[in-house]
Amino acid sequence: xxxxxxxIHQPVRLRxxxxxxxxxxxxxxxxxxxxDLLEVTDGNLGAHLRKLEEAGYIAVNKIxxxxxxxxxxxxxxxxxxxxxxxxxxxxxxLKSK
Amino acid sequence: MTEKGKPMNISPTEAEETLAAIQKISQKxxxxxxxxxxxxxxxxxxxxxxxxxxxTQFLTGDILGxxxxxxxxxxxxxxxxxxxxxxxxxxxxxxxxxxxxxxxFWLLLILYGIATILIVRPTDGKQATMLIILFIMIGxxxxxxxxxxxxxxxxxxxxxxxxxxxxxxxxxxxxWMAILGGGGMIAFGLYIHSxx
Numbered sequence: 001x002x003x004x005x006x007x008i009h010q011p012v013r014l015r016x017x018x019x020x021x022x023x024x025x026x027x028x029x030x031x032x033x034x035x036d037l038l039e040v041t042d043g044n045l046g047a048h049l050r051k052l053e054e055a056g057y058i059a060v061n062k063i064x065x066x067x068x069x070x071x072x073x074x075x076x077x078x079x080x081x082x083x084x085x086x087x088x089x090x091x092x093x094l095k096s097k
Numbered sequence: 098m099t100e101k102g103k104p105m106n107i108s109p110t111e112a113e114e115t116l117a118a119i120q121k122i123s124q125k126x127x128x129x130x131x132x133x134x135x136x137x138x139x140x141x142x143x144x145x146x147x148x149x150x151x152x153t154q155f156l157t158g159d160i161l162g163x164x165x166x167x168x169x170x171x172x173x174x175x176x177x178x179x180x181x182x183x184x185x186x187x188x189x190x191x192x193x194x195x196x197x198x199x200x201x202f203w204l205l206l207i208l209y210g211i212a213t214i215l216i217v218r219p220t221d222g223k224q225a226t227m228l229i230i231l232f233i234m235i236g237x238x239x240x241x242x243x244x245x246x247x248x249x250x251x252x253x254x255x256x257x258x259x260x261x262x263x264x265x266x267x268x269x270x271x272x273w274m275a276i277l278g279g280g281g282m283i284a285f286g287l288y289i290h291s292x293x
Contacts, residue, residue, distance in 0.1 A: 004105040014115065018122040023130075027187055037129055038122070087119065093112040 002088040007055050009086065012040060012048045017083045020058060020075035028061055028072035049073060057082060128290075130187060136290040138175075139251075143282030145172045150275035153222070199240060206236045223263060223270050230259045230274075251285060 008017055015038050023029060029037075035045050052058040057079030061072045075083070107115075145168045152164050210232040219225040237252040255278055262273035 004107065006105050009105065009107075009115070011118070014118065015122045018119040019126045022123045022126040023187065029187055033129075033187075037126060087116070090112040090116050090119075093107065094109050094116065096109065 002085040002092065004089045005082050005086045007051065008057070008083060010048070010051075012038070012044065013052055016045075016048060016052060016073075017057065017075065017079065020073065021080050021083050023074070025080070026074075028059075028074035031071040031073060034073060052079070055079075136286040139282045139286030139289065141172060141175045143279045143284075143286060145169070145279070146282065147275050147279030150271045150279060153226075154269070154271035154275065202239065203236055206232060223267060226271070226274075227259060227263045231256065234259075251282075255281065 008014055016034070019034060019037060020029065031045070031049075035042060038045065040048075049058065049060060053060050057076060059074050059076050061074070063070055063072065149165050149168050153161055156164075210229065213232075214225060214228055217224075217228070219228060234252045234256045241252065258277045258281065259274060262270045262277070266273050
């Protein structure tokens with residue numbers, strides 16, 4: 001049976017992962033776009049992204065687009081796998097209701 | 098398991114709420130991405146087809162060439178503008194190499210299309226239009242299959258509608274393409290915007 005993952009279960013991190021796994025594999029999303037989508041502050045998002053990056057669930061890519069620095073975030077293969085496991089664990093809890 | 102190694106337990110109610118939160122943010126993400134460009138592109142293309150084919154049905158002469166040229170330029174500018182507008186938001190690291198190959202593919206497809214039209218020498222405008230639609234849809238399907246499946250399925254019904262109009266309704270072929278092809282794209286664009 002799939003296990004719950006506490007790193008992902010935290011509400012903001014759960015929403016970050018839900019947004020990132022919705023993207024096509026290989027696609028990354030702009031930091032500010034993600035911030036506006038999730039309606040969180042820069043600091044809050046940055047802190048949770050660091051946690052997820054340390055766990056290996058997301059990748060952070062800093063590049064220059066038209067001479068402006070941009071931070072892009074994407075779910076890693078491992079991140080997608082553990083997120084699906086987390087969702088499966090939630091569904092099994094719901095079924096056992 | 099928790100970060101400290103202890104099993105994590107939550108109630109079914111909390112699990113239900115969490116799953117609902119996941120579904121909500123997934124829908125919001127899909128909607129945000131779709132709203133950013135796809136629906137506008139579909140609506141813009143639909144409007145170009147709607148105006149262009151309606152004019153082709155009812156007008157004759159050189160003016161048609163000017164109308165289609167104007168509409169094509171407008172569509173190209175809008176597509177490029179939306180492409181740049183979308184680029185900073187959702188990004189694919191391997192996109193530049195893919196975009197270069199896609200550009201070469203479309204250029205070759207256009208050359209092959211022109212060569213085919215020169216060899217076949219269509220007897221009327223409908224044949225030429227149908228060939229152009231088929232080449233565009235082949236390109237769209239190929240791009241969809243190679244880059245993202247999202248654009249595959251809508252090209253198939255458009256091709257089907259075009260073939261039905263060409264073979265069964267030759268008298269109103271252009272009007273058919275305007276209403277069902279152009280109108281269909283507009284309706285699909287609005288559907289994406291409102292439902293995703």
